[in-house]
Amino acid sequence: MAWEDRQGVYNFNPGPAALPEAVLRRAQEELPSYAGGGLSVLEMSHRSQAYDEIQARAQNGLRRLLGIPDTHRVLFLQGGASLQFAMVPLNFIPEGGAAGYVLTGSWSEKAYQEAERVGLRAAVAASTKEAGYRRIPDWSEVRDEPDWAYVHITTNNTIVGSQWHHLHPSLSVPLVADMSSDICSRPVRVEDYHLIYAGAQKNIGPAGVTVVIVREDWLGQAEEIAKARRLPTMLRYAVHAKNDSRYNTPPVFAVYLVALVAEWTLEQGGLSAMEARNREKADLIYGALDESDGFYQGVVEPGSRSWMNATFRIADPDVEKRFLEEARAKGFLGLAGHRSVGGVRVSMYNAVPVEACAKLREFMDDFRRRHR
Amino acid sequence: MAWEDRQGVYNFNPGPAALPEAVLRRAQEELPSYAGGGLSVLEMSHRSQAYDEIQARAQNGLRRLLGIPDTHRVLFLQGGASLQFAMVPLNFIPEGGAAGYVLTGSWSEKAYQEAERVGLRAAVAASTKEAGYRRIPDWSEVRDEPDWAYVHITTNNTIVGSQWHHLHPSLSVPLVADMSSDICSRPVRVEDYHLIYAGAQKNIGPAGVTVVIVREDWLGQAEEIAKARRLPTMLRYAVHAKNDSRYNTPPVFAVYLVALVAEWTLEQGGLSAMEARNREKADLIYGALDESDGFYQGVVEPGSRSWMNATFRIADPDVEKRFLEEARAKGFLGLAGHRSVGGVRVSMYNAVPVEACAKLREFMDDFRRRHR
Numbered sequence: 001m002a003w004e005d006r007q008g009v010y011n012f013n014p015g016p017a018a019l020p021e022a023v024l025r026r027a028q029e030e031l032p033s034y035a036g037g038g039l040s041v042l043e044m045s046h047r048s049q050a051y052d053e054i055q056a057r058a059q060n061g062l063r064r065l066l067g068i069p070d071t072h073r074v075l076f077l078q079g080g081a082s083l084q085f086a087m088v089p090l091n092f093i094p095e096g097g098a099a100g101y102v103l104t105g106s107w108s109e110k111a112y113q114e115a116e117r118v119g120l121r122a123a124v125a126a127s128t129k130e131a132g133y134r135r136i137p138d139w140s141e142v143r144d145e146p147d148w149a150y151v152h153i154t155t156n157n158t159i160v161g162s163q164w165h166h167l168h169p170s171l172s173v174p175l176v177a178d179m180s181s182d183i184c185s186r187p188v189r190v191e192d193y194h195l196i197y198a199g200a201q202k203n204i205g206p207a208g209v210t211v212v213i214v215r216e217d218w219l220g221q222a223e224e225i226a227k228a229r230r231l232p233t234m235l236r237y238a239v240h241a242k243n244d245s246r247y248n249t250p251p252v253f254a255v256y257l258v259a260l261v262a263e264w265t266l267e268q269g270g271l272s273a274m275e276a277r278n279r280e281k282a283d284l285i286y287g288a289l290d291e292s293d294g295f296y297q298g299v300v301e302p303g304s305r306s307w308m309n310a311t312f313r314i315a316d317p318d319v320e321k322r323f324l325e326e327a328r329a330k331g332f333l334g335l336a337g338h339r340s341v342g343g344v345r346v347s348m349y350n351a352v353p354v355e356a357c358a359k360l361r362e363f364m365d366d367f368r369r370r371h372r
Numbered sequence: 373m374a375w376e377d378r379q380g381v382y383n384f385n386p387g388p389a390a391l392p393e394a395v396l397r398r399a400q401e402e403l404p405s406y407a408g409g410g411l412s413v414l415e416m417s418h419r420s421q422a423y424d425e426i427q428a429r430a431q432n433g434l435r436r437l438l439g440i441p442d443t444h445r446v447l448f449l450q451g452g453a454s455l456q457f458a459m460v461p462l463n464f465i466p467e468g469g470a471a472g473y474v475l476t477g478s479w480s481e482k483a484y485q486e487a488e489r490v491g492l493r494a495a496v497a498a499s500t501k502e503a504g505y506r507r508i509p510d511w512s513e514v515r516d517e518p519d520w521a522y523v524h525i526t527t528n529n530t531i532v533g534s535q536w537h538h539l540h541p542s543l544s545v546p547l548v549a550d551m552s553s554d555i556c557s558r559p560v561r562v563e564d565y566h567l568i569y570a571g572a573q574k575n576i577g578p579a580g581v582t583v584v585i586v587r588e589d590w591l592g593q594a595e596e597i598a599k600a601r602r603l604p605t606m607l608r609y610a611v612h613a614k615n616d617s618r619y620n621t622p623p624v625f626a627v628y629l630v631a632l633v634a635e636w637t638l639e640q641g642g643l644s645a646m647e648a649r650n651r652e653k654a655d656l657i658y659g660a661l662d663e664s665d666g667f668y669q670g671v672v673e674p675g676s677r678s679w680m681n682a683t684f685r686i687a688d689p690d691v692e693k694r695f696l697e698e699a700r701a702k703g704f705l706g707l708a709g710h711r712s713v714g715g716v717r718v719s720m721y722n723a724v725p726v727e728a729c730a731k732l733r734e735f736m737d738d739f740r741r742r743h744r
Contacts, residue, residue: 009410038381208623251580
């Protein structure tokens, strides 16, 4: 049976990433027939009552987990964060307007560049680029111009391995956040944000669905801008909101998995429990760095370390290469750093069990003793 | 076990629609671990060797099935046909240019309207709207202006239930086809088309992935137009082609299912075998109409009947309502006509077995005897 193949395999992939085994088991069991109806979710009409229920489960699950207030809508779109990089400015920056972007890594740069690529004015609200993105700025460093349509941040930076740990900003303009790689990893005050978006494939589901949480009273404005700009229908948030994410056929099976993952996360105790677990996992890995006497060199400053993606280098490139090879041979998968930066990256999203991090910690300590 | 729930259930949904049971069984079996690797396809990196293999299987499967020549690329995108409605004109109609649209039903109208919505000039190349879309035009009726960037057709019209049965046109301009609802249902000469697109959720997979087959030598031009027009990166075909559909994270699991469905279709004997099977199924249902002495009234003219979606009315609305109720109670699911037109629609895509149509035929004959 294929479940046995999973023994001794630890999925540290940066995304698409590990899903909870309980969710995979449920998906497997229900694959032939959802709720006794005789149809697989894979072949189910998006206009059926069964899908109405699935989508409501996914929405309500996220609402309960994140404490999403009634002021905000929950949408399921396609195209990933990459399409959001264009949709956010195209829908919310009015003609002649601008928006501010906080640059903390590659993905926030891409968001910023995409706003410019589609012909809109993006300004740098803050940047730690000169510091090699090794730290997250303080809110006091973030510029905030009254004529900006919004300020955009990336709450977790998967490539460099940094994360905002001091949210709750007080800005004079709307705040937009790309939470693709840390949504649902800890409690968050959704009411602080006008719009949150996240590709599902790290913490809340498989690749193929993008969650958008948006303040409803911001959508009227977006509708006007989108119309004047002659945006494609599929790029208009207001259209998706009006049609409850079913203007066209949604990615039914991916939304179903979001429902299962959200329900699993609630069963684990919700986001406070997730935060405690994620902190425990991060402590295991960063502990290996801090106790290695410089053998494992963390990439980012301690106060900006990501609980989702821990990044480090080993000074000798040959030893670093051997680390990755040995780790792979021992079943620790997905540890190579992003191709743009190299090194080692330990991605430990919600579904990565504490045990996997404990095993990796053992390996790291052992490897260091053998190679220092 | 959930497989038993499927006994006596006949999935005639218009899309998302039935998948082959052999494919569902394979997907279930492999769900915990793909190819012995210990990871589910649902949690697999799109940069992994395993996914390289999956995407190649999907591409090669479609290439073999459709006989796609080397001149054409096969892309896997998101956003469904609805996003293609915008991408096609935005990438291929140059500034000041136009394109021709053949109107044969709701979806072709939507494609036409979307070109205008995004500010481009769309002309009607032919239309059977005045005939209530009850027939497909002949190619001799299709206008073809030399300065049009392309002519766009919808090969199968899911809502009204009509289909082009005389393809192989000779036009002076590129031909673009929305084949969402009949791709792979019969052999087609891909070399006749500059671009073919199809949401996967009828004949080739689940909802959440869109197949685009495009002539490579048409992409350079698209790249120039997209750049000048400042299109979002995700709306540029040239970007997706250069990145082999991995500019951003693709819908990994949906592409995997396209691979399985393509391989299943090849095992059935390919598209000639599919055509024979689809003709047999269509003959069963249309036979019920033609032998009903007017009890079942076909919506479209016989020569334009779709082999994918057979539509008909029953003169007495109460009897029609009872037909749908009784059918549903007997396990025939998804037969209600589209909410915009009403009536009955029998969607019988590739994965619907002949047996399902034979059972429905029995029911139709029996119902008619009881209610005429």
